[in-house]
Amino acid sequence: MTFYDEVGGRPTFERLVAVFYREVALDPVLKPMYPEEDLGPAAERLTWFLVQYWGGPTTYGEQRGHPRLRMRHVPFHIDPDARDRWLRHMRTALDEVQLSPLHEATLWDYLERAAYAMVNTFEPSGIGAGPQGRPTLEHRAAPESTETT
Numbered sequence: 493m494t495f496y497d498e499v500g501g502r503p504t505f506e507r508l509v510a511v512f513y514r515e516v517a518l519d520p521v522l523k524p525m526y527p528e529e530d531l532g533p534a535a536e537r538l539t540w541f542l543v544q545y546w547g548g549p550t551t552y553g554e555q556r557g558h559p560r561l562r563m564r565h566v567p568f569h570i571d572p573d574a575r576d577r578w579l580r581h582m583r584t585a586l587d588e589v590q591l592s593p594l595h596e597a598t599l600w601d602y603l604e605r606a607a608y609a610m611v612n613t614f615e616p617s618g619i620g621a622g623p624q625g626r627p628t629l630e631h632r633a634a635p636e637s638t639e640t641t
């Protein structure tokens with residue numbers, strides 16, 4: 493029995509992510525970060541990721557490859573404010589899904605640590621990572637082959 497099975501499988505993660513994105517859609521800081529107007533595909537990716545992480549089918553990996561989540565978030569301006577908003581919406585979602593206290597605490601602990609790890613700037617909007625800020629990883633020059641350090 494995996495954590496995924498214990499909490500009720502994919503439908504539970506679908507509900508969690510649906511509530512989360514319902515809140516993101518109303519968030520003036522987070523909503524504009526999403527490249528697509530329709531949050532449906534983003535919700536689908538997050539659902540498959542969480543399903544895989546907690547022991548369900550590995551569809552995420554088959555479709556998206558290695559998660560490399562910090563790398564994938566580099567284009568977005570994730571400062572402590574964005575992190576706290578993300579976590580607030582996840583908290584709302586977790587409260588609505590109503591898991592057992594142990595499952596809830598386990599999931600929350602993970603989400604909190606993951607969100608803290610995703611912070612990539614402490615600069616005000618426009619100065620840190622992102623289209624208006626410093627170049628994203630893809631645009632950075634490859635290290636010199638003569639580099640010795």
Ligand code: HEM
Binds near residue numbers: 525537
């Ligand atoms: C801390 C604040 C965070 C912000 C502001 C944020 C924002 C975003 C944005 C704007 C996207 C692109 C939407 C898309 O096209 O999929 C994205 C993708 C994604 N995020 Fe986050 N995120 C945060 C934290 C997290 C955390 C903690 C996790 C995991 C627990 C996570 C998991 C994902 C996944 C799986 C994707 C799709 C990656 C892919 O396959 O392309 N995010 N996020």
